[in-house]
Each structure stands twice: as structure tokens, then as C-alpha cells.
Amino acid sequence: MNKRLFVLLSVLIIASMVLTACGGGGGSTAKTIKIATQSPLSGDMSVVGVDIKRGAEMGLEQMGAALTAMGYKVELAPFDDQGNPDTGVANAKQIVSDPAILCGVGHYNSGVFIPSSEEYHNAGLAFVSPANTNPKVTTRGYLEVNRIVGRDDVQGVVGADFAFDQGMKSAFVVHDKTAYGQGIAEFFKQEAEKKGMKVLGFEGTEEKANFDALLSPILAANPDVVYFGGMYGQAAILFKQAREKGYMGMYLSDDGFDSSDAAKIGGQALLDGKGTFYSTVSGPASVYPGTAKFIADFKAKYSSDPQPFAAQGYDSAGICLKAIEAAAKTKNGELPTRAEVANAIRALKDYAGITGTITFNSIGDPVVAKYFVIKVGSADPTKWSTNPVDKTLDIAPPAP
Amino acid sequence: MKRFFKSINVRELLLPLGQLVVFSLGSAAVLSAIVLILALALDKTPVGLAVLDRFNASLFTYTLINLPQVLIDGLTIGFVYAAVALGYTMVYGVLEFINFAHSEIFAVGAFVGVEILIALETAGVLAKISLGMAFVILILAILAGMLAAGALAVTVERVAYRPLRGAPRLVPLISAIGVSFLLQDVIRLVEGLTTGQFNRIFPTFGNFDQRLIFGEVGLGATTITMGISIKSIIVIVGAVLMLVALNYLVNATKVGKAIRAVAQDRPTASLMGIDVNRIISLTFLVGGMLGGAAGVLYALKYTRIDPFVGFFPGLKAFTAAVMGGIGNLTGALLGGIVLGMLETFAGSYMGVFTMGAAGTEYKDIFAFSILILVLIFRPQGLMGENVSQKA
Numbered sequence: 001m002n003k004r005l006f007v008l009l010s011v012l013i014i015a016s017m018v019l020t021a022c023g024g025g026g027g028s029t030a031k032t033i034k035i036a037t038q039s040p041l042s043g044d045m046s047v048v049g050v051d052i053k054r055g056a057e058m059g060l061e062q063m064g065a066a067l068t069a070m071g072y073k074v075e076l077a078p079f080d081d082q083g084n085p086d087t088g089v090a091n092a093k094q095i096v097s098d099p100a101i102l103c104g105v106g107h108y109n110s111g112v113f114i115p116s117s118e119e120y121h122n123a124g125l126a127f128v129s130p131a132n133t134n135p136k137v138t139t140r141g142y143l144e145v146n147r148i149v150g151r152d153d154v155q156g157v158v159g160a161d162f163a164f165d166q167g168m169k170s171a172f173v174v175h176d177k178t179a180y181g182q183g184i185a186e187f188f189k190q191e192a193e194k195k196g197m198k199v200l201g202f203e204g205t206e207e208k209a210n211f212d213a214l215l216s217p218i219l220a221a222n223p224d225v226v227y228f229g230g231m232y233g234q235a236a237i238l239f240k241q242a243r244e245k246g247y248m249g250m251y252l253s254d255d256g257f258d259s260s261d262a263a264k265i266g267g268q269a270l271l272d273g274k275g276t277f278y279s280t281v282s283g284p285a286s287v288y289p290g291t292a293k294f295i296a297d298f299k300a301k302y303s304s305d306p307q308p309f310a311a312q313g314y315d316s317a318g319i320c321l322k323a324i325e326a327a328a329k330t331k332n333g334e335l336p337t338r339a340e341v342a343n344a345i346r347a348l349k350d351y352a353g354i355t356g357t358i359t360f361n362s363i364g365d366p367v368v369a370k371y372f373v374i375k376v377g378s379a380d381p382t383k384w385s386t387n388p389v390d391k392t393l394d395i396a397p398p399a400p
Numbered sequence: 401m402k403r404f405f406k407s408i409n410v411r412e413l414l415l416p417l418g419q420l421v422v423f424s425l426g427s428a429a430v431l432s433a434i435v436l437i438l439a440l441a442l443d444k445t446p447v448g449l450a451v452l453d454r455f456n457a458s459l460f461t462y463t464l465i466n467l468p469q470v471l472i473d474g475l476t477i478g479f480v481y482a483a484v485a486l487g488y489t490m491v492y493g494v495l496e497f498i499n500f501a502h503s504e505i506f507a508v509g510a511f512v513g514v515e516i517l518i519a520l521e522t523a524g525v526l527a528k529i530s531l532g533m534a535f536v537i538l539i540l541a542i543l544a545g546m547l548a549a550g551a552l553a554v555t556v557e558r559v560a561y562r563p564l565r566g567a568p569r570l571v572p573l574i575s576a577i578g579v580s581f582l583l584q585d586v587i588r589l590v591e592g593l594t595t596g597q598f599n600r601i602f603p604t605f606g607n608f609d610q611r612l613i614f615g616e617v618g619l620g621a622t623t624i625t626m627g628i629s630i631k632s633i634i635v636i637v638g639a640v641l642m643l644v645a646l647n648y649l650v651n652a653t654k655v656g657k658a659i660r661a662v663a664q665d666r667p668t669a670s671l672m673g674i675d676v677n678r679i680i681s682l683t684f685l686v687g688g689m690l691g692g693a694a695g696v697l698y699a700l701k702y703t704r705i706d707p708f709v710g711f712f713p714g715l716k717a718f719t720a721a722v723m724g725g726i727g728n729l730t731g732a733l734l735g736g737i738v739l740g741m742l743e744t745f746a747g748s749y750m751g752v753f754t755m756g757a758a759g760t761e762y763k764d765i766f767a768f769s770i771l772i773l774v775l776i777f778r779p780q781g782l783m784g785e786n787v788s789q790k791a
Contacts, residue, residue: 042592044599044706200454203751203759209702209709212473213747214760216466219624221455233599237704244609245469246625265601265704269609 031335033067034077035060035320036095037313038088038106038116041080044233047261048307049108052130053078055306055313056105058297063318066325070333074321077101081112083231088112089119096123102341103128103320105313109231110134110152111179120144126342128319130312133255133281134183138363141400143342148315148358150281150369152180154395155254156187159227159279160195162373162391163252168224170198171252174214174238176230177204184254185229208234211241218242224249225274231256236265239276248273255280258308258374260384267379276376277390282355283372284385285311287392290354305385315353319345365397412652416644416733423734424478427741428471435749439463442753450755462752465617468626470748471741476632476701478740479639483694484717485724485732486646487553487687493663493727493786494683497569500576501556502691503714504583509549509692510699510709511587513541514600526605534606542638542696549692550685552583557684562677587707599706602699608634635697642690643733649686650729659683663727663786716743716767723771725781734782743767 037056040049057076064074079095081088088107095101096119104120104127107113113132120127121142129137129147133155138145163171171192175185182204189199200221205214218226219242226242226249228235239251251270257278263270270276285291285298285306294314298306323344327336336344351358359367373391377383439460442448448459455462484506491499520526520537529537560579564572591598613627650656661669662679670676698713699705716739724735747763758765774782 042596042598046597198454201751203761205759205761207760208706209698209704210477212477213744213763216470216473216748217751217760219469220462220466222624233704237702240609240703244611244629244631246611246613246627267604 031071032073032075032100033102033324033335034075034098034100035317036077036079036101036104036106038079038081038091038095038104039108040083041078043082045083045108045231048259048309049083051307051310052105052108052313054298054302055130055310056317058294058301059314059317060321062297063321067321067328070328081107081116083109083112085112085115088116092116092119096120096125101125102324102336102338105130105316105320107132108309109178109180110137110183113137114179117142117145124338124342126323126338126345128316128345130316131282131309134180136179136183138365139400141363143346146345146360146364148312148319148353148355148366150371150395151365151397152184152254153187153398154369155279155281155371156184157191158371158373158393159252159254160188160191160197162277162279163192163225163227164195164197166250168197168250170200170221170223171225171227172201172218172221172223173199173227173229175204175228176234177206178230180256181230185227188227188229209237211238214238215242215245219245219247222249225252226250228253228257232259232262232265236262236270240266240269243269243272250274251276253278255282258282260307260381263376263379263384264381270376271379277373278376279371279373280308281369281371282308282312283370283374283389283392284308284387286385287372287389288355294354305382311355315355315358318353319348319351319358322351323348361397361400363400368394368396370394409648409652412648413644416647417640419730419733420640420643423737424475427738431741431745432467432471435463435745436460438753447753447755451752459752463749465624466748470744472628472632474741474744475737476635477744478737479636480694480698481713481717481720481740482733482736483639483642483690484713485721485736486643486729487691488718489721489726489729489732490683490687492721494659494680496787497561497572498576498718500573501579501583502687503710504580504587505549505553505688506691506695506714507587507705507707507710508552508583508695509545510695510705511591511600512548512692513545513696514602514699514705516544517541517603518600521603521605526603529605531607538606538634538700542693545692545696546689547692549695550689553684553688553691554681557681584707591707599704602703602705608700631701635701638693638697642693646686646690647729655682719768719771723774723781725783725785727786728781728783731781731783739767742770
């Protein structure tokens with residue numbers, strides 16, 4: 001009786017394995033092309049991460065027609081990296097093991113993209129980043145890594161120059177100890193010292209709520225400006241608590257601050273004193289010529305204004321689609337390989353995106369990128385996209 | 401009426417207040433003295449010169465001027481730790497068991513209070529209320545947090561600990577750790593399903609963010625304003641009320657006597673007619689309520705909570721309970737205040753005293769090193785342990 005049961009069970013198991021293998025292998029008439037997205041869909045930074053995915057989703061809907069005409073089904077494969085490098089790498093392994101995924105859009109955090117891109121590089125899968133600004137992302141020279149926004153070694157300088165131009169003589173720099181936050185804080189510090197500003201402190205913190213101990217030295221130093229290199233979740237709380245302790249100087253931060261949640265958390269504290277400014281590589285969607293339709297469509301589909309980097313998500317998806325289409329055309333409509341897609345992305349000339357015209361240089365940086373310095377104009381999170389732009393700059397990335 | 405007032409044991413009301421005052425002033429005095437003497441000693445060294453260069457004031461002046469703010473911050477977090485430590489110490493005293501899930505009870509209390517306030521804010525209620533109403537609503541949120549946390553603590557005890565009461569010591573401990581992780585993820589799941597966001601921000605209402613300024617001092621070229629925010633006052637007053645109430649409950653009521661009896665000798669207490677199970681549940685309830693209230697106060701002061709907000713404060717509160725003497729209520733008070741003060745002093749001054757080599761980040765090293773030293777030289781804790789007598 002036992003032996004019969006054992007044989008029956010093993011036959012069933014083998015049968016189910018064979019069936020799954022058969023089912024997954026082939027036999028569908030339309031080939032599916034998937035574009036993966038990786039961004040934080042839950043947690044601290046989900047507000048922006050979700051909109052990056054939505055931007056890509058809309059991009060696939062509106063620009064996938066060319067590939068559908070060739071007989072392919074175009075699908076989105078969203079992944080949640082939770083802003084955590086380990087999760088990002090685990091997802092990356094899953095992504096590269098799916099042969100239908102030919103291109104990817106992501107991430108939001110440089111500290112997650114850098115380790116995940118090692119997986120993409122090993123598999124030859126190209127990724128276009130709508131938001132990653134740390135230089136290390138592209139300075140490794142991987143064919144598969146591209147971005148359509150600027151870099152922190154320029155952004156930090158832009159921030160420091162802005163502070164100097166505003167007459168700030170002393171700064172206290174705080175960062176969040178991630179690759180991104182610490183990176184841009186160091187670029188800011190270097191430029192600030194070069195310009196002759198006194199950097200009264202350089203502290204890293206992973207603290208999310210209790211900034212009391214950090215605020216004592218900041219308040220004692222009484223700097224003209226407090227610079228935070230990191231994300232809005234920490235920055236807004238630090239700024240709020242510093243105001244509560246009586247600090248009235250200027251707050252300056254980076255593109256990680258660019259999210260309506262910053263106003264939600266910081267509220268009036270961001271407007272008091274000398275105000276709050278942030279440098280960013282992505283202006284509010286209204287700043288770019290050609291995004292009006294995108295905003296309207298986004299609002300109609302998702303009933304809220306797009307967050308920063310949503311438009312970049314749209315453009316990144318568009319670049320993926322265009323490259324796959326170009327690679328497929330050279331093969332007379334056959335499914336391109338990942339290497340061909342990666343090369344096609346680099347070969348794109350003057351891609352007309354809604355956030356600007358994009359051409360990639362030899363390491364995947366855009367040949368010219370926009371940088372903005374924006375002032376927080378309202379404590380109302382729904383008005384975040386109407387923050388006044390103080391400065392707009394077009395700067396080429398440092399030579400590879 | 402008069403009989404009611406006569407029945408109040410005034411001594412038990414004043415004693416804990418007195419203890420709190422002594423502990424606070426004592427730790428404040430000792431730590432301030434240490435820091436000031438250190439500042440004087442280092443004045444002529446490169447450390448002092450660096451401060452002179454940066455702030456245009458001597459190290460001693462810098463240290464002195466920052467003291468009031470550091471003391472207030474230290475007291476605030478110290479009282480929060482004390483409130484949470486009481487939960488750990490009561491359960492240990494009664495059951496000789498460390499309730500690792502208490503940190504999540506703290507977190508659940510915080511979440512319930514904050515979610516209620518966020519719901520009120522979305523309904524537009526918070527925007528148009530008067531100052532008095534704001535305080536009332538805050539108190540209601542704290543009460544809600546207390547009730548939820550207390551109920552959860554009792555449920556956890558019934559479900560996860562009571563069945564294991566006869567088991568070897570390690571088993572309920574593992575169960576507690578398991579419950580702790582389970583609750584963290586349950587919070588994350590519930591938040592994720594209902595709101596999609598599991599980092600919640602305490603809504604702004606009332607005048608809690610304002611600061612009462614009580615002076616201005618010059619430090620070199622700048623002036624530092626000294627003040628205390630209304631939030632800190634609320635946290636300190638709230639925590640003190642809870643601590644005094646708990647102390648009164650345990651030391652001056654019949655129920656408290658039953659708790660102390662069960663803590664001292666469980667079999668004999670049961671022979672004396674005390675319903676041991678009921679008392680244990682009550683202990684968890686009271687400890688949980690305290691933890692929940694501490695959670696809402698923490699959220700008020702530090703604005704932001706996430707499902708893992710209980711982990712570090714819980715760990716530190718447990719450490720504080722051990723440092724003060726596990727099982728000993730007064731010890732928990734002392735341990736909490738001392739740990740809070742140590743942590744804040746280390747965090748605020750270490751950066752300056754080490755010339756930026758070790759910043760605020762490393763305050764935990766300091767606090768926990770002191771714990772290790774205390775336990776090496778006085779293993780029963782600062783005020784002595786208070787656990788069951790062995791037959």
C-alpha cells in the first residue's frame with residue numbers, strides 16, 4: 001500500500017513538472033515583450049516610486065502601438081524594490097531570469113540601482129533610469145546602464161553655487177549615509193569650500209524620527225544654511241524639528257526632496273525663516289515643453305497630479321520601446337536579443353521625449369542635462385507641482 | 401466625599417513624584433558635571449581650539465549653553481523609555497519572562513493613536529478646533545492608543561504565553577520574539593492594505609509645535625534661544641502622570657497588592673485566594689496600556705512612525721529596565737531616565753568632543769557601554785532585582 005502511494009505521488013509530481021515546463025515554453029501565437037520597472041512601490045518613497053511605474057505604464061499604452069503592429073504583445077512587469085538594495089538585487093535576479101523582459105525602467109534610489117545593475121550587466125539587460133543621479137551609476141561604463149537625468153557631481157555643485165549666490169557664508173551638511181545622499185553631500189561640501197563658505201559640520205544619520213541629538217550641534221553652530229543630502233522622508237522631519245527648536249535659516253536639499261510628501265510632512269516649517277530650496281534634475285512636469293498632454297492624461301487615468309520623475313518614467317519606457325522597435329526592424333521584425341536592444345538604446349539620436357531631447361554618450365549619460373533650483377512655495381502638498389523654479393541650467397555631464 | 405479623600409494614600413502619590421524628581425535632578429547634575437569638567441580639561445587642547453575656531457567661543461561656554469536644551473531632550477526621551485520599561489519590568493516581576501513583543505505593543509498604540517488623528521484630519525475636524533479641543537482630542541487619541549495596546553497585550557498573553565506557562569524558560573521567550581515579528585508585519589500588512597503607506601506622520605494641530613522661549617544667550621557671534629516646545633512638556637507631564645498612577649496602583653491598592661503577591665511567590669498567592677491568571681492578565685493589560693500611551697507620546701514628539709518604530713525604543717527600554725534592576729518598578733524609572741539622559745548627552749556632545757570623528761550616530765555605543773559596565777560591577781542593576789522568591 002505504501003509503495004503504491006509513493007509511486008502514485010511521484011508520477012503526479014513528475015506529470016505536473018512536465019506540464020508546467022510545456023506550458024511555459026512556447027505555443028502562444030503572439031510573442032510577448034515585457035518592460036520591467038523597479039521602483040519603491042511600498043514604504044517611505046512609494047509616493048514617487050508608484051508614479052514612476054505609472055508613467056512607464058502610460059508610456060507603454062501610448063507608445064506601444066509600433067510593436068503591437070509587428071505582432072508583439074507589450075506588457076509591463078512592475079517590481080517593488082522598497083528602496084532597499086537587497087530587495088532590488090533579489091528582484092533583479094528574477095527580472096533577468098524572465099526571457100520576455102528585454103528592457104527595464106528604474107530605479108529611484110541610486111543605492112539600489114548600483115548593486116542591481118551588476119545583475120543586469122551580467123545578463124546584458126538594458127535599463128534606462130528616470131531618476132538615478134549618483135555618478136557611480138554610469139562611471140562603471142556598463143553598456144546596459146543608461147539614465148536620462150543629470151548627475152550629482154553637477155547637482156551638488158549647482159546647489160553650492162546657489163547657496164553662495166544667495167549670500168550664505170556658512171553651511172551645515174547632513175546626509176543619510178546612502179550612496180546617493182552621502183555622494184551628493186560630499187559634492188556640495190567640496191564646492192562650498194571651494195567657494196569660500198564655511199562648512200560647520202558634516203554628519204551622517206540614519207535616524208528617522210528623533211533628531212534631537214543631531215540638532216544640538218546644528219543649532220549651536222547656527223549656520224546660514226542647512227543642507228540635507230538624502231530623501232524627503234528624513235529631510236522634511238529634520239527641517240520641521242529644527243524650526244521647532246528655533247532655527248530660522250535657509251534649508252537646502254537635493255532631488256530626493258522633490259516630492260509632495262515633503263510638504264505634507266514639513267508643512268509650514270518649510271516656508272518659515274529663510275525658506276526651503278532644493279536642487280533637482282527633474283522639474284515639475286509643467287516645466288517641460290510637451291508635458292501638458294502627459295499631465296492631463298495622467299490625471300484622467302490616475303486622478304492625481306503626477307509626482308516628480310513620473311514624466312521621466314514615461315520617457316524611459318518610450319526609449320525602451322523605440323530601441324526594441326529599431327532593433328526588431330533591423331532583424332526584419334524578429335524578436336531582438338537583449339544585447340541588440342542595449343546597443344539600440346545607445347544608438348538613438350535625439351529621442352524626442354516629453355522631458356527633452358535625449359541622446360546618450362558613451363557611458364549612458366545624456367549629452368546635456370537640465371538642472372533646476374526650486375523654492376518650496378506652499379505648504380499644501382497638492383500644490384507641490386507649482387513650486388516656483390528659481391534657476392534652470394543646461395549642463396553637460398563630466399567627460400567619461 | 402471626605403472619606404474618599406481620606407482613603408487616598410497621599411504618601412504613595414508623592415513618593416514616586418519625589419523619586420522622579422530626585423532621579424532627574426541627580427542624573428542631570430552628574431552628567432552635566434562630567435561634561436563640564438571634560439570641557440574644562442579639553443579647553444586648551446586641539447578639541448577646544450577647534451571649537452574656538454568654529455564658534456568663536458570656548459568649549460566650556462559651548463557646553464554650558466547647550467546644556468538646558470540637552471537636559472530637556474534627555475528628560476523627554478528618558479520618561480518615554482521609563483514608561484515602556486515599566487511594561488517589561490512588571491511582566492518580568494510577575495512571570496520571570498521577558499515580553500519581547502512589548503516593543504510592538506508600543507508601536508500598535510502609536511499607530512492606533514496616529515491613525516485616529518489622521519482620520520480626524522482628513523474629515524476636516526482638526527482644522528477648525530480651538531486650543532482646548534485640540535488637547536481633548538490629543539488625550540482621546542492617547543486613551544485610544546492605550547486601550548488598543550492594552551487589549552492587544554492581554555490577547556497576546558492569552559494566545560501565545562499562557563499555554564506555555566509550564567514550559568522551560570526558553571520556549572515562551574522564542575514565542576515572544578515570534579509574536580514581535582508577527583506584529584511588525586501585521587502592522588505593515590494592515591497599513592499597506594488600508595492606506596498603502598506604512599510611514600505615518602502625526603498630524604499638525606493645536607499649538608504643540610510652538611516653543612516657550614525662556615531666554616537668549618550669546619554664543620560667540622550668534623545667539624541661541626533657549627526654550628522648550630509644548631510637545632516636550634506634554635510628553636513629560638503625560639509620562640509623569642502615568643508613572644505616578646502606575647506606582648499608586650501597584651503600591652496603594654488591593655489589586656496592586658495582589659500583583660505584588662503574585663510577583664513575590666506565585667503558588668502561595670494562589671493558595672491565599674488570589675486568581676493568579678486574572679492578575680497576570682491585569683499585569684499585561686496595565687503594562688500594555690502604559691506602552692501604548694508612550695507610543696502615542698513618542699509619535700507626538702517625533703512626528704514619524706513606521707511599523708519598526710517599536711524596535712529600538714523597546715530594546716533601549718528593556719536595557720533601561722535591566723540597568724535599573726529588573727522586576728523593580730523604581731529601578732525601571734531610574735533606568736529609563738538615566739539611559740535617556742546618557743543617550744542625549746552622548747549624541748549632542750560627542751561630535752564636538754571628538755572633533756567630528758564620532759558623530760551623533762554613535763550615541764548608542766555610549767549608552768550601551770554604560771549598561772555593560774553597570775552590569776559587570778552590579779549585576780542586579782542599580783536598584784536591585786525584584787523577582788520571585790524561590791522556595
